[in-house]
Amino acid sequence: MESRTAPPGISLGPMRLATWNVNSIGARLPRLLEWLEDSQPDVLCLQETKITDDAFPTLPISALGYEIESNGDGRWNGVAILSRVGFDDVTRGLPNAPGFPDVGSPQESRAIGATCAGLRVWSVYVPNGREVASEHYDYKLRWLTALNATVAAELPGHARFVVTGDFNIAPTDADVWDPAVFAGSTHVTEPERSAYRSLLGLGLVDLEARPLKGDHPFTYWDYRAGSFHKGMGMRIDLVLASRSVSDSVTDAYVDREARKGKGPSDHAPVVVDLTD
């Protein structure tokens, strides 16, 4: 497919952007293909693909008109971007991300950036953190610092800029089904929320999607204990956008329908419609 490159300041018409933590693209492929046909995103950011780049199921996805850029290391993690409006300037990994378990260890596959029809997009899977005061939590905060640095470096040069994906941060207490349950847990601590607010401080806007049902735009529900049907969710999949992008939003919603039925991911897609 021919790549489309937009000159600075020129957008190429309406665009549907989406993000979805699919919890294994191998297990989710039938649901993903069905969702692509139904929802018709122009650009889809994926997280937790859990597959190497070589093994990525390119054929059935390209048959629907999408090009694929992925950054995967196999069993865990893994991110990708699907685009039917072309790719430019693909970046695998954050330029300065720490490794794990040591800062100097190889970088995990948690970020991929690309420019699609003039929109600079980062698909990110922020580390979980596991337990506060663990090495995993420290790693999460270091990783978020690196993400802040990347945004600070790139945002000034890209009027149309988005960083989206699974942030593993609930920005406020309203973003979890019961704040009392999360007291002392990761995802809600002040350092994590401070890292989120730092991203906003750089000039990004949190495009808070509307729920298709109920009052809470949750994007994740644990598989266990009937959490989805009881409304026990969290808003941790975010779309953070530059002011230019934010000003062009015509709709943004959480597609909770994708969380229903047989073999769903534990996350729902977030869909954002943009116009000129």
Add this chain to the structure above:
DNA sequence: ATGCCTTATTTCATAAGA
């Protein structure tokens, strides 16, 4: 008090997720 579910893999058990 804990598991509850789902995933991939070093598979009939484990690690990880959030």
